[in-house]
Amino acid sequence: MTSIQKKILILTSVILAIMVTIWIALTYYNYKTQNQYNDILQRYISLNEVTSASQQVITDLNNYMLTPSSGNLRQLNLSKDKIQEAKYEIFPLRNEENDFALTNYINLIDSLLETTDRLIMFISGKDMEAAAIEFSEATRISNYIAEMKLTILDTELKTYDRFYRNIIVQSEELIKLGVWLILLITFILLFISYWFSLSITRPVYKLTQAANELSQGKFDIQIKVETNDEISFLAKTFDRMRININNLISEIKQKAQLEHELQQNKLLLQESQFRSLQSQINPHFLFNTLNTLSKKAYLEGSEETSDLLVSVASLLRYNLKRIDRAVTLAEEVAVLRQYMDIQKARFTQRLKFFIEIDESCLDLKIPALTLQPIIENAVIHAVEPKEEGGTIWFRIFNQAEWITLEIEDDGTGMPKEKIEQILNERTVQTEGHSTGIGFSNVIKRLRLFYGYEDVLMIESTEGKGTKVIIKILKKRST
Amino acid sequence: MRKTGLILLFIIFFALCYLTFVSAEGVFRSDWQAPKTIEDENAQLRLVLITQDAETTFWDNLGKGAIEQAEKEGASLEIWGSYGNNHEDFLKKLEIAIHSKVDGIIVQGLDTEEFKYLSKVKASFYGIPIITVANDVPVEESLRRTYVGSDQYKAGSMIAKQLLYDMGNSGSVLLTYNSNQEYYQKQRLNGIQDVLKNYPNIKTIYSETSSDREQIITATRDVLNKTPEVDGIIAVNANIVGALVQEISKRYQVEPYFIYSFDDGPESLTLLRQGKIDGIIEQSPEMMGKTSVQLIMEWLNGETVPLDLKGYFTDIRILKAKEVQ
Incomplete structure (x- = not known):
């Protein structure tokens, strides 16, 4: 009953x-x-x-x-x-x-x-x-x-x-x-x-009130009727309905948000796809053009210009090809030389570049495009600002356990805070990188590649110069 | 506000409950108990005490004694009475009692033919024992079982002796009595006469009246007119004494007479207290009532058969005005 x-x-x-x-x-x-x-x-x-x-x-x-x-x-x-x-x-x-x-x-x-x-x-x-x-x-x-x-x-x-x-x-x-x-x-x-x-x-009455509140869209007030008759049952059902509606609404909201995000992501994806397509087309075209220009310059008897164009083209090719692969130190050094040829053509007498290489170390595996950004950094900071130009040293030593790569300049140097910043992989506003790869990117890749933290060190004295040292364990390379 | 309302409601509720309860109690409570019905038949012996002078002090006392005794004996007793010497009513009651087949009748004797017929013929016919009380009717004429009361002859002589003692050995004495010469009255007269006749210097004057008050007054006036030298008066019938004293009071400021009577009249004791009469014979009515019931029960239970036909005499004594005042 x-x-x-x-x-x-x-x-x-x-x-x-x-x-x-x-x-x-x-x-x-x-x-x-x-x-x-x-x-x-x-x-x-x-x-x-x-x-x-x-x-x-x-x-x-x-x-x-x-x-x-x-x-x-x-x-x-x-x-x-x-x-x-x-x-x-x-x-x-x-x-x-x-x-x-x-x-x-x-x-x-x-x-x-x-x-x-x-x-x-x-x-x-x-x-x-x-x-x-x-x-x-x-x-x-x-x-x-x-x-x-x-x-x-x-x-x-x-x-x-x-x-x-x-x-x-x-x-x-x-x-x-x-x-x-x-x-x-x-x-x-x-x-x-x-x-x-x-x-x-x-x-x-309580139920009516609750219904009224529900109708006004307040879904989070609990409906509580403490009797033991049908009204209580009704109230419980009503309350369950309220919770369900509440859940549904929040679900819908979530879905809407997700959809929105998805939409955004789609847009971003499209844009990035477009961009990558754009950036893929551009280098090839540029590369071919550069080659054509080189041949043209050679035919016209300007051999120097032809060589320069070849360097630029190969640098470009290297840059395009080998961003995510490990290469030998020899390849890296070759790219470095080409880059420096280009820079020399630019700065002429102002840039002095000395290179010391232990030939036995050239088989060492190294992430592509690690040295070039560091050298570029050195050129930007040590040579560009000074009228009289600057000197950059690049050395490779073969030591008992380590192979040490040193890039040294005699520029203005940098403050300790900045060094700290760079070593902690915080992005630093760097300007005018030709390859689009920053210092912090290099550090990150080196650390990942070799698996230990102190792979790169920076020594700097303000007014005298900066020295970047990369120490690579030999075991690793064999 | 809500609390006050609630308290008010409770007060109203309890007040209503209380009032309802009280009035329900009033409706359903019945403190009256119907008298118990009697299942067994003839459980009690039924006695009747019949008198013709109901509601006088004398008969009240007699009745009291009788009822007490009846209660003690476990008999039921009723007192029927007629007032003021109404013989007809009295006899009717006696007849009713006889026809009602009561177990025993205690009756004030009445020396008339009708009474004798009833007691002798009717009562005997139904086999109902009759005991006379206070006033006797001779056994030969009434066939009563016995008599309980004063020795009237002795009472007469006692009062005569008291008169002589108070008045001296010479003088004239007026004896007034009812013309309806009842047995007990005759006995008293005999008693008085038997004392007085020994004194030759005492002159005895007789005055007969009926029981009617006017008659008594007339008779008294006559006798006092005829014989003004009267010294002492004895009202042999106590019913006379009231009217007698009334008449004498009319004549004299200070009454010059020695007046004596008996206590079984309606006014005897009152007059004695007032000093209007000098002495009365006091009988023992309570004793009479008691003894009569006791005797009739003894007879009915077969303990004393037959009863003494001469009668059972109760105490009498002289009560003087001085003692009462």
């Missing part, structure tokens, strides 16, 4: 029970009172019956005396039976108060009956004189019976006086009780109904 239905049923049964109880009590009370009334009335009726029966006896007796016919005798016997019956009816009426009088009453009836019998006897014996005496006695007894009845009734009235008064008082009290009872029941029922209806409407 559902809970609200149960509640309503309980309320109804409580009301019904109260009503039934009151009804039973009042009916029982009524029944009892009615019985009492009946008893009292029956007493009076029984008592009175004797008197009227005795008078009937006297009347019949008189008739029989005047005309002693068998019909009259029968009539007389009939009334005698009747008075006997009446006598037996008053036997149970005896109580402590009226015992004496009632016994007298009964005995008087007996006396009357005896007298009547004697009278009948005398009449049948034709002794009319004796009969007359008996008749007068019977009449007297009958009168005594009537008198005794009055005495008994008097006693009854006295005995039951308080009872009668009580009945009157009780019936007055009954009306009062009715009024109080109605007031009390009204009060109780009003209270119960109020409380009961509240227990139904309060959760409904």
